[in-house]
Amino acid sequence: MEKGSLTFVMKGPRFTNMKLLITVDPANAQHILSKNFGNYPKGSKFKERFEGLGDGIFNVDSEMWKYHRKMAQLLLSHPQFNQFWVEKIWEKIETGLIPILDHVSKQGLEIELQDLFGRFTFDTISTVVLDYDPRTLCFDLPNFPIFKALHDGEEAIFYRHVVPACVWKFQKWLGIGTEKKSREASKIVDNFIYGCISKKREEMRKNSQSNACKVGPKLGVDLMTLYMDEIRGSGEIGSNPDKFLRDTVLSYFVAGKETISVALCWFFYLLSKNPHVLAKIKEELDVSMAQAKDHHGDEKIIWDQYDILSRKFKEVGDKLIYLHAAICEALRLYPPVPFNAKAPIEPDTLPSGHKVDSSTQIIFSMYAMGRMKSLWGEDCYEFKPERWILETGKIRHVPSHKFLAFNSGPRTCLGKNMSVTIIKAVVIAIIGKYHIQPVRGHPIVPGVSLVLHMRHGFKAQSRLKFVKNKGLLAVSKGFAELASCACSGCSKNFVMDG
Numbered sequence: 001m002e003k004g005s006l007t008f009v010m011k012g013p014r015f016t017n018m019k020l021l022i023t024v025d026p027a028n029a030q031h032i033l034s035k036n037f038g039n040y041p042k043g044s045k046f047k048e049r050f051e052g053l054g055d056g057i058f059n060v061d062s063e064m065w066k067y068h069r070k071m072a073q074l075l076l077s078h079p080q081f082n083q084f085w086v087e088k089i090w091e092k093i094e095t096g097l098i099p100i101l102d103h104v105s106k107q108g109l110e111i112e113l114q115d116l117f118g119r120f121t122f123d124t125i126s127t128v129v130l131d132y133d134p135r136t137l138c139f140d141l142p143n144f145p146i147f148k149a150l151h152d153g154e155e156a157i158f159y160r161h162v163v164p165a166c167v168w169k170f171q172k173w174l175g176i177g178t179e180k181k182s183r184e185a186s187k188i189v190d191n192f193i194y195g196c197i198s199k200k201r202e203e204m205r206k207n208s209q210s211n212a213c214k215v216g217p218k219l220g221v222d223l224m225t226l227y228m229d230e231i232r233g234s235g236e237i238g239s240n241p242d243k244f245l246r247d248t249v250l251s252y253f254v255a256g257k258e259t260i261s262v263a264l265c266w267f268f269y270l271l272s273k274n275p276h277v278l279a280k281i282k283e284e285l286d287v288s289m290a291q292a293k294d295h296h297g298d299e300k301i302i303w304d305q306y307d308i309l310s311r312k313f314k315e316v317g318d319k320l321i322y323l324h325a326a327i328c329e330a331l332r333l334y335p336p337v338p339f340n341a342k343a344p345i346e347p348d349t350l351p352s353g354h355k356v357d358s359s360t361q362i363i364f365s366m367y368a369m370g371r372m373k374s375l376w377g378e379d380c381y382e383f384k385p386e387r388w389i390l391e392t393g394k395i396r397h398v399p400s401h402k403f404l405a406f407n408s409g410p411r412t413c414l415g416k417n418m419s420v421t422i423i424k425a426v427v428i429a430i431i432g433k434y435h436i437q438p439v440r441g442h443p444i445v446p447g448v449s450l451v452l453h454m455r456h457g458f459k460a461q462s463r464l465k466f467v468k469n470k471g472l473l474a475v476s477k478g479f480a481e482l483a484s485c486a487c488s489g490c491s492k493n494f495v496m497d498g
């Protein structure tokens with residue numbers, strides 16, 4: 001594609017009236033996502049394919065979309081919200097992720113990191129969105145039906161993108177294939193979310209009663225509390241507030257869960273293939289930690305003191321320019337959302353000269369755009385964080401219509417900063433203490449779906465790092481305190497020999 005035009009047109013079988021325009025041209029991206037934004041809403045086709053998301057932010061246009069965007073911005077600028085989710089993330093790292101990595105490292109076991117990171121982000125997103133931690137991180141990585149349900153839902157949506165609408169609609173009518181799975185998945189997801197909604201209502205009721213007599217626990221600063229507070233008596237959300245809340249919450253799960261976990265997988269995979277980048281990240285981290293230590297003289301910061309790491313995170317995290325660049329670089333090569341689809345309402349001519357109308361399905365391939373010599377240079381296939389750093393040492397600004405990982409224009413991802421911060425926290429917590437390596441011979445290739453998963457998962461081995469004069473790092477503080485598993489389902493005790 002790169003040698004010729006950056007845009008080409010494909011027609012589907014005659015009876016389907018399918019017309020696909022596939023583009024990797026940044027000028028087209030800028031035109032569709034920003035300059036002529038009004039002509040490219042999500043539209044009815046998108047809504048049909050993603051119908052399970054109902055009236056959540058992903059699926060809606062116009063006033064409803066503005067309403068969701070306003071609410072999200074209200075939450076993101078809430079003074080306590082930032083503190084709330086950063087604390088929750090470190091808590092999850094300390095009590096969920098690290099004990100499992102300690103365990104597998106000491107026992108010399110293999111671990112499926114895609115699954116592990118998926119559980120970590122599920123618990124984290126659930127806490128941030130619902131103020132409820134489902135505690136799915138467990139030594140045995142047992143099955144939670146909600147994971148399969150989310151996976152089946154995603155598969156069905158992807159399927160709807162690749163077959164003509166008449167085919168999947170017929171399957172839906174017959175109740176077979178991915179459509180059948182998706183219907184069953186919906187019930188599981190609904191049970192989970194509606195359960196959380198009623199629990200939250202009960203908490204709010206108790207809270208308002210106890211507030212009347214000025215005692216009682218404070219409610220969290222999560223997304224659902226904010227929406228519940230806002231929509232009381234609001235006419236903007238239709239006649240079924242619980243259905244509206246369910247759609248809203250589900251959209252955030254879809255937005256955050258898989259995207260961050262696959263970003264983490266590809267990041268650690270790239271580090272394992274590029275030890276020189278890992279060494280530079282560690283070096284930068286050591287310098288920042290030493291500076292933080294100097295500022296707080298008496299505190300001795302070591303890798304397994306997550307309480308101190310988390311308190312210093314704001315101070316240290318923002319200074320980690322090389323790590324930030326490495327994260328952007330990984331997202332360039334492996335964008336968690338690998339493609340995006342759009343269609344115009346009115347006929348239009350794209351900057352590439354192609355004419356489009358409402359029957360044209362426009363597809364951007366973010367995956368291909370991240371690997372184009374014309375955009376990134378001859379070394380575009382290399383993992384080179386340096387390309388993101390200016391001579392002044394600051395992060396280079398790359399226009400979002402060229403680096404589309406977080407979308408561009410008015411519908412830019414709202415979780416961008418949060419995602420980068422979560423990835424930074426996990427990387428900081430892991431690299432100082434463990435060597436992560438893919439299991440030899442395990443195939444690592446991208447799958448074909450809405451999200452850029454590793455098709456066969458990420459089987460890895462984790463070894464405890466050897467530190468000069470200290471020998472193997474001790475079992476983390478979090479784990480030493482946790483003799484039993486921290487998940488919600490098993491009551492196993494894991495007694496570790498130091």
Ligand code: HEM
Nearest residue numbers: 057255256259260263336337405406407411413414415419
């Ligand atoms: C590495 C992680 C992430 C990546 C790569 C990513 C990427 C994207 C992309 C490509 C879109 C545009 C989708 C579309 O138009 O169909 C998007 C939208 C969105 N993202 Fe993210 N996302 C990430 C994490 C998150 C997180 C953690 C949240 C919040 C919890 C979030 C919230 C949203 C929301 C609310 C939208 C819809 C914006 C709108 O339509 O106005 N994202 N994201």
